Amino acid sequence: MSDAKPSEAGRGAQTISKIVDAAARLFGTEGYQGATMQSVARAAGVSKGLLHYHFDSKQHLLIAAQRATFRQIHRRMRDRVQHGEHGVDAALAALDALWESVREMRGWTPFMVEVMSLQAGARHPSPDVADFYGESMRLLEDGIRGVFHDDPSMPADRMAWMVRTALHGMIVELALARTDADLARLDQTYTDMRDTFGAALRAAEARRGAT
Numbered sequence: 362m363s364d365a366k367p368s369e370a371g372r373g374a375q376t377i378s379k380i381v382d383a384a385a386r387l388f389g390t391e392g393y394q395g396a397t398m399q400s401v402a403r404a405a406g407v408s409k410g411l412l413h414y415h416f417d418s419k420q421h422l423l424i425a426a427q428r429a430t431f432r433q434i435h436r437r438m439r440d441r442v443q444h445g446e447h448g449v450d451a452a453l454a455a456l457d458a459l460w461e462s463v464r465e466m467r468g469w470t471p472f473m474v475e476v477m478s479l480q481a482g483a484r485h486p487s488p489d490v491a492d493f494y495g496e497s498m499r500l501l502e503d504g505i506r507g508v509f510h511d512d513p514s515m516p517a518d519r520m521a522w523m524v525r526t527a528l529h530g531m532i533v534e535l536a537l538a539r540t541d542a543d544l545a546r547l548d549q550t551y552t553d554m555r556d557t558f559g560a561a562l563r564a565a566e567a568r569r570g571a572t
Contacts, residue, residue: 373415376405376407376411376415377415377425379405379406379407380401380402380405380407380412380415380416380422381422381425381426381429382405382429383401383404383405384396384401384405384422384423384425384426385426385429385430385469385472386404386468387400387401387404388423388426388469388471388472388475389468389469389470389471389472390468392471392472392475393419393423393471393472393475396419397419398412398413398416398419398422401422420489421489423472423475423476424476424489424490424492424493425489426472427472427473427476427493428493428496428497430466430469430473431493431496431497431500432500433462434459434462434463434466435500435501435504437458437459437461437462439504439507440458448508448509448566449559449562449563449566451508452505452508452509452559452562453555453558453559455504455508456524456555456558457555459524459528460531460551460555463528463531463532463535464535464548467535467538470532470533470535470536471536473532473536474532474533474536476490476493477529477532477533497525498518498521498522498525501521501524501525502517502518502521505517505520505521505524515565527554531547531550531551534547534550535547
């Protein structure tokens with residue numbers, strides 16, 4: 362076994378990961394206003410100075426946590442797609458993976474809503490927010506093109522916007538859910554939305570096949 366110590370870059374990446382994970386937990390439980398940079402540093406086991414070295418503001422940290430969350434969801438979605446068939450069935454499996462990931466991260470939805478609020482309330486959205494949304498849409502469009510072999514029933518960018526809009530609504534509803542009945546109603550809403558989406562895709566495929 363090697364006794365080599367982690368590189369400086371490796372230690373830096375580990376520190377950033379610890380900070381982002383701690384921030385995600387605190388933003389999920391205490392909200393954006395309730396969580397402080399000091400409490401994040403304490404939860405991550407780092408000094409406040411080191412925290413500010415990597416993240417110059419709480420908004421910067423919030424966007425980093427949101428970006429990490431979306432990348433994790435995308436990895437899960439990609440892994441599911443890689444083990445399935447292409448076409449409508451694979452698209453629905455990917456959508457299921459996306460919903461399951463968000464559902465599992467229910468405790469994180471309050472700070473996801475915070476990110477959307479920051480975007481909506483700013484006259485000039487910050488570059489961090491704009492970069493996050495740009496990356497998330499690129500990943501979503503790439504996933505759609507992969508599922509449909511670059512031949513979706515509607516342009517990938519339009520489908521990505523549709524999924525993003527639906528996902529935003531579901532995230533807000535998850536953040537508002539308080540009881541098991543609320544969650545059951547939301548799960549049924551997702552199922553209804555999924556079935557409607559699947560029926561529309563199959564109808565579009567059938568029309569294309571008839572031409």
